[in-house]
Amino acid sequence: FIGPKVSVLKALGDKIMAKKVAVANNVPIIQSSDQDLSTMETALGEAEKIGYPVMLKAASGGGGRGMRVIRTEGELRKGFPEARRESLSAFGDNTVFLEKYVENPKHIEVQIVADSHGNMVHLYERDCSVQRRYQKVIEFAPSYGLSQVIKDKLYAYALAICKAVDYNNIGTVEFLVDEDDNIYFIEVNPRVQVEHTVTEMITNIDLIKAQLFIAGGFKLSDTQIKIYDQDTVQIAGVAVQCRITTEDPANDFKPDYGIVTTYRSAGGFGIRLDAGSIYQGVSISPFFDSMLVKVS
Incomplete structure (x- = not known):
């Protein structure tokens, strides 16, 4: 199984249970x-x-x-x-x-990587504040507009929650930060997330490869993963991800479906595409999420 162990999923997979873990470890919640x-x-x-x-x-x-x-x-x-x-x-x-309800917050998430031998690091934060219908549309890393003091608190809170449940594999700890810099824990996603690509691009760490080797019993410091300690994780540059979705602008941007008549992919140096079966002539089903492609 590629992912956190059962005890972690039971403790953090439910938002109500995850809040209890946060409270027990002095992490502020709403x-x-x-x-x-x-x-x-x-x-x-x-x-x-x-x-x-x-x-x-x-x-x-x-x-x-x-x-x-x-x-x-x-x-x-x-x-x-x-x-x-x-x-x-x-x-x-x-x-x-x-x-x-917190008005106009920043939605910040901290990427965690942990092996099954007690080693754990964060890969800094992503800003997912640009949303529609509470679904993320644009994500970028690192976040701008947050002080380093607030960022350091976010990292510490994320690690505290994950260490409390002996977290293993990769996951994301999500927070809201209001206009007065108050931090509120909201949930843990004990899995790889859609927006993981922006973290990969600024840290040069392959999260999919890492979770495979962690599931295979390797340590973070092994040559297959090469995350020796927190200080070795460095940020280089900025990354932005945009989700390309099939939505109808004439119908309040509701999810749409049908035949794709014209399709041209983005491209060029530094552009990353994560796409499913999207091409000219493909039939888009009404039974799944409206996201087609991630462009980073």
């Missing part, structure tokens, strides 16, 4: 619901306690599924059953929770 939101009445009570606006989230969610900003009781009454149905359909789990 105020969230304490009760199991199994009924509308409970959800309304928790929202009143936290204070509007709140964010309604799927506990097993990802990619923006099951997420809604709730600003009034009426919106919660409408959004609560919708989010539960969407979460059940997407993840097989209708568990949802509420947390205080």
Whole structure:
């Protein structure tokens, strides 16, 4: 199996469980619901306690599924059953929770690499603040507009959470940073992410190769991976990734499908393409994500 061990997935694969790990290790989190939101009445009570606006989230969610900003009781009454149905359909789990909504934050994630021998490093941060429908559209690394003090705190928090569960393989720890530089942990993605390519481009570390060798029992310091310690991980330059999606601008940018009549790839020195089966004449299915290509 290529990925973190079962105990890590149980501790961090669920957003509610991951928050408990963060609290136990003095990592700041956003105020969230304490009760199991199994009924509308409970959800309304928790929202009143936290204070509007709140964010309604799927506990097993990802990619923006099951997420809604709730600003009034009426919106919660409408959004609560919708989010539960969407979460059940997407993840097989209708568990949802509420947390205080942070206005206009930066969305920052820290890349972690860890072997199964107790060695762990971070590969700095990515800025994923440019989003639509809570799905990332443009990612870049490193982040600009954050002080080194805040960045160092983010690295320390990410490592603390991962060390607490004896993390192995690669993963990402995600945070929000508000306009006053307050940091809030939101989740851990215990897997490789779509936007990992920008980290690879600025660190010259192949994350896919690394996770394969880690799964095979190698240490970070082995010649197959060559991450000897934190000081050996250096940043060179800046990388930006844009997600090319099939969406209809005349229909509020809703995901679209059909036959691709014309397609030309980006190209040139320093351009990286991560593409699936996209070419002129291909039929785009309505049953999958609208992303076609990543251009870095």
